[in-house]
Amino acid sequence: MDCISNKDYRDKNYRKEIEKYVKSHLSDKRWNHTVNVVSEAEKLCQMYGGDMEKCVTAAIFHDVVKELPNEELNALVRKFGFDEKYIDSPNLSHGKIAAALLKHEWGIDDEDIINAVSYHTTGRAGMSKTEKIVFIADAIEPTRVYNGVEAIRKATYEDLDRGCLKSLTDTVEHLKEKGVSYIDEDTLRAREWFEEQIDDFRKERDGNHMNSKDYALLAAETLDSKKAEDIIIFDIAEKSSIADYLILATGLNERSVGALIDEVEDRLAQEGLLVKSIEGKKESGWILMDYGDIIVNVLTAEKRDRYNIEKVWADCNTLSWEVKGNE
Structure with missing residues (x-):
């Protein structure tokens, strides 16, 4: 032309x-x-x-x-x-x-x-x-x-x-x-x-912004508020180079697992933390979210028993946090 x-x-x-x-x-x-x-x-x-x-x-x-x-x-x-x-x-x-x-x-x-x-x-x-x-x-x-x-x-x-x-x-x-x-x-x-x-x-906005521990606690509190069960926060910093904290939780079923992950993603995004990668699918019964310093892993009870993730990190300390009850 x-x-x-x-x-x-x-x-x-x-x-x-x-x-x-x-x-x-x-x-x-x-x-x-x-x-x-x-x-x-x-x-x-x-x-x-x-x-x-x-x-x-x-x-x-x-x-x-x-x-x-x-x-x-x-x-x-x-x-x-x-x-x-x-x-x-x-x-x-x-x-x-x-x-x-x-x-x-x-x-x-x-x-x-x-x-x-x-x-x-x-x-x-x-x-x-x-x-x-x-x-x-x-x-x-x-x-x-x-x-x-x-x-x-x-x-x-x-x-x-x-x-x-x-x-x-x-x-x-x-x-x-x-x-x-x-x-x-x-x-x-x-x-x-x-x-x-x-x-x-x-x-710049927050000054003393949230650290990885704060985010881990927020993720756990979000899961708790949406009826996740058996929530554990492992402090894996001394045992692993991949992250500081691993949050483990159980969803009632495959649909619940997907919904819980969505809630955590939305809540942490509101605080400026976006997920780097997500493994697993909503219909698979397990999903892992990698945020860099923290990892969030939500599974059905069946998958959690099968993979026995607690055993892998059994020698790590866990964070105590206040259970505020389900909505």
Whole structure:
């Protein structure tokens, strides 16, 4: 295509030309998704003071090549000189290609917009507000219905960074569960960066912020309030390099185990602590949550008897805490 002479993305007529071009390259379903991403980005801009025109421009263009055949995407990867890792990887390549087209064929040279398009799938360390908004708008726009999206929406509407971190963490865990051997480095670094940002914010906000013992006690109290049984907090710091505390609890059944885990995740997130990884499934009868310094393991009575985890940590001290009773 010929580059349009007016390259000011803030010009409404110019942006309409971009919109017309994108729509012509997408199916109705994909275009509907794009419209919803734009709407979500506008909403988040109003909530968090983002640059509306930058976010809208990036949101319009982010999926422009999403439906191109794989061989065409591969040709564009080579044309723009991208890393070979993007060959035969449309989920990773389409954002990079869209950003290159926006810059080289549409004359948009604002790096904030270019980065927002380029990293809308993977995220990256050091994301700007524009990048964060487009990234998370793509993840939570109203037609998204995947498992966990409501929790990501909730986190996003409470705090933009926490929403991004929740989305990145869930993505990494989903890929691991699927047995994907390669996870993009930008995603892993983005998750680490958001964890650092949120921890720094919490320290600044709270001064003497909660330590691992405080979180362990809070997790136990949350489990107790939601009718978990036989709750034990093991102090494993001297026996293990993986964590300081292990919280062990029993759920009444498989459904209860899943509900208890959800409650702990939500409660600790309210205090600024987000789970790093989750092992097990809600229907399996056991779930383990890794928070770094603390581990929360909830099982059915049958699975707890089978695995006999108490025996492994029998020589460790336990924390005493006040049982406040079930709700």
